Amino acid sequence: MDSLEKRIAKEGRVLPGNVLKVDSFLNHQIDPFLCMDMGKELARIFSDVHIDRVLTVEASGIAIGLAAAYALQVPLVFAKKRKSLLMTDEVYTAPVYSYTKKETNTISVLTQFLPAGENVLIVDDFLANGEASLGLASLVEQAGSRVAGIGIAVDKAFQNGHERILKAGYRLESLAVITSLEGGRVTFQEGHEC
Amino acid sequence: MDSLEKRIAKEGRVLPGNVLKVDSFLNHQIDPFLCMDMGKELARIFSDVHIDRVLTVEASGIAIGLAAAYALQVPLVFAKKRKSLLMTDEVYTAPVYSYTKKETNTISVLTQFLPAGENVLIVDDFLANGEASLGLASLVEQAGSRVAGIGIAVDKAFQNGHERILKAGYRLESLAVITSLEGGRVTFQEGHEC
Numbered sequence: 001m002d003s004l005e006k007r008i009a010k011e012g013r014v015l016p017g018n019v020l021k022v023d024s025f026l027n028h029q030i031d032p033f034l035c036m037d038m039g040k041e042l043a044r045i046f047s048d049v050h051i052d053r054v055l056t057v058e059a060s061g062i063a064i065g066l067a068a069a070y071a072l073q074v075p076l077v078f079a080k081k082r083k084s085l086l087m088t089d090e091v092y093t094a095p096v097y098s099y100t101k102k103e104t105n106t107i108s109v110l111t112q113f114l115p116a117g118e119n120v121l122i123v124d125d126f127l128a129n130g131e132a133s134l135g136l137a138s139l140v141e142q143a144g145s146r147v148a149g150i151g152i153a154v155d156k157a158f159q160n161g162h163e164r165i166l167k168a169g170y171r172l173e174s175l176a177v178i179t180s181l182e183g184g185r186v187t188f189q190e191g192h193e194c
Numbered sequence: 195m196d197s198l199e200k201r202i203a204k205e206g207r208v209l210p211g212n213v214l215k216v217d218s219f220l221n222h223q224i225d226p227f228l229c230m231d232m233g234k235e236l237a238r239i240f241s242d243v244h245i246d247r248v249l250t251v252e253a254s255g256i257a258i259g260l261a262a263a264y265a266l267q268v269p270l271v272f273a274k275k276r277k278s279l280l281m282t283d284e285v286y287t288a289p290v291y292s293y294t295k296k297e298t299n300t301i302s303v304l305t306q307f308l309p310a311g312e313n314v315l316i317v318d319d320f321l322a323n324g325e326a327s328l329g330l331a332s333l334v335e336q337a338g339s340r341v342a343g344i345g346i347a348v349d350k351a352f353q354n355g356h357e358r359i360l361k362a363g364y365r366l367e368s369l370a371v372i373t374s375l376e377g378g379r380v381t382f383q384e385g386h387e388c
Binding site for chain 2: 023028029031032033035036059060062066067069070073074075076077080109110112113
């Protein structure tokens with residue numbers, strides 16, 4: 001997605017440890033127009049399949065998840081990273097390790113918000129090691145539903161999440177695919193036309 | 195806001211301890227159309243003042259914050275509930291006590307995303323004891339900016355947040371004002387026309 005790649009090239013900051021900061025428009029400050037456009041683009045890319053619901057994980061997946069759900073005209077559900085004292089009902093859970101925060105969170109969704117027999121689109125802002133996406137896919141499958149695909153804003157394809165998702169047999173569509181952050185430069189996948 | 199009140203009346207569940215669960219459309223599963231409509235309504239209500247930016251707090255404020263920012267055509271910033279290992283830059287912080295989770299979180303925003311001299315609209319999904327809204331207001335004022343107002347989806351006005359915010363001199367606009375949950379019934383403020 002050209003507008004996203006341009007924005008990453010302009011405002012993204014590369015930090016040591018293959019960290020790409022895009023917090024000026026994606027996950028701390030958010031450009032609502034770019035965000036809604038990303039949702040529309042994901043809806044366009046997945047327009048060949050039926051989608052019943054969008055699933056993401058709090059917190060930074062919520063904005064692009066809402067944008068995608070709005071464009072697809074389906075409900076959004078966001079998994080929680082820890083149980084609230086209010087979540088006394090039945091939940092599906094999956095472990096998700098965060099390399100950034102160096103801890104494992106148990107993500108959960110109330111079973112009533114992941115009905116069986118649906119096609120669920122998983123959406124997230126970043127793909128690095130694939131932990132969050134694979135955890136969300138586990139929730140969908142525990143529910144007896146099907147992962148229609150995984151839609152990502154920024155895919156750090158040089159880390160192992162990209163390959164893990166493809167190897168697991170999921171359809172992966174990323175709006176910006178980054179093949180390297182070497183030397184502090186952001187390199188996008190050649191010929192990527194999403 | 196009529197459509198929100200109707201949805202609360204239909205799907206809201208009252209639990210012991212003055213808890214109102216609206217997680218089927220507001221803060222776990224999200225109805226994207228209602229959410230975007232709430233954003234439009236907040237933009238309409240605050241159309242008499244200039245707004246430079248919308249500020250909310252993760253996680254459940256992000257959806258309505260995005261909707262409001264999109265309608266107002268300004269950036270959204272969401273405060274984080276804990277510092278990421280990536281947040282090494284300068285931050286504004288404020289303590290926020292959660293009665294639900296029975297713990298104090300330090301919310302924070304990178305100083306670069308709260309410039310001085312702006313009019314900032316604070317938006318959140320729920321108002322109960324006012325801790326989050328007052329914490330966000332503190333961040334705005336630390337930044338040398340002005341709180342243009344506080345826009346809330348569901349205002350549990352029988353708790354003390356409503357009064358605390360008005361006493362502190364802020365303009366409060368709530369899309370649904372609930373005056374009681376006694377007996378498991380949701381009572382809305384009479385004559386409320388937002």
